[in-house]
Amino acid sequence: MATDAAAANIVNLSASDRGELDRLFDRILTVHGAALRRLAAAYTRTESDRDDLLQEIAIAIWKALPGFRGDCSERTFVFRIAQNRSIAFLARAHLRRRASAEQIDVQDPSPSVETGMVQEQRAAGLKKAVQRLPLPYRQVVVLLLEGLDYSEIAEVLGISAANVGARLTRARQMLRAEMEKAG
């Protein structure tokens, strides 16, 4: 008997509304899909976890769309949902890791010898360094790297812009140190 208001919203939509919702959802996936995938990768350790999280984010966006009234930008709306689902996923992923009692290595996305471009190697190093950051710093760094400004990050996370600045200063130091450590 779990009444889900979001599910009820979608059930109550008319066919034309649902068609509009379909189109909006497709557009969001096209425009923000790559960013969502990168964000999911920052919070997960394996490709299958990343895909699971990405699916959860997509479903949460789909469920929240009927309630989206444009009181914030579409990008803020999408990233809020993505951040929130990632937090919920982290809480559950922690349980799964503890249950299996095994340490899962971070997937090494290093490029193959054939495609060993410098940028790909740097990108792989950056991704690993981001994954190692403590959660509060990882949150702001991921959003910054996706191109959000301080006020948008503050809006997504529900903290002040001053706090975003403080976190980012520390996060960038940590990120630099992580990347130097990785050599």
Added chain:
Amino acid sequence: MNLDTELEVWRQDWQSESAVFTGLRQKVKRQSRWMRIVLVADILITIAIGGSVIWSAFRSPGADRFVLAGATWIFLVTAWSFAIRNNRGHWSPSASDTLSFLDISIRRCQRRLAAVPFAAALFLSEVVFCLIWNYHHSPEWHSSLAWLLFGSVAFLFFGFLFWYRDKKRAELGCLLNISRDLGETTQD
């Protein structure tokens, strides 16, 4: 390296990975269908159970049938009113900011934990009622088979309930840790 140049390089590196989506849209559609099924399933089950006992009471009238129908409806109304009260105000809007979402996730987890003793008490009341009712009104149930059946169902139910309680407790612990981490950093 200049700070903004460094950030620009990081952004280019970070955004260099593109995405190819295969089947995500279909998965979301499937999940959406499933949501609708689950939403109506609770109502259909209530109508099926509640309707069948009322139909049975009117088909072969007798005090015992009316007692069964009345008790069944009391159990159904109790379960629904608890579910509605327990979920009230705790639907979590996914699109709120992270701190609000975390706060509501913690409260939802606490409410779900509160539902565990309620579910145990309601289940025990139902089993006790069923056993007493069957003992008095269904001679064919005066066998060890009935006890075995009720015992097995109770074992499975309580096994699930303990597993669910432990899972929710651990999840609540994780959420509280995350909340503390984020809260400490927010106060920096």
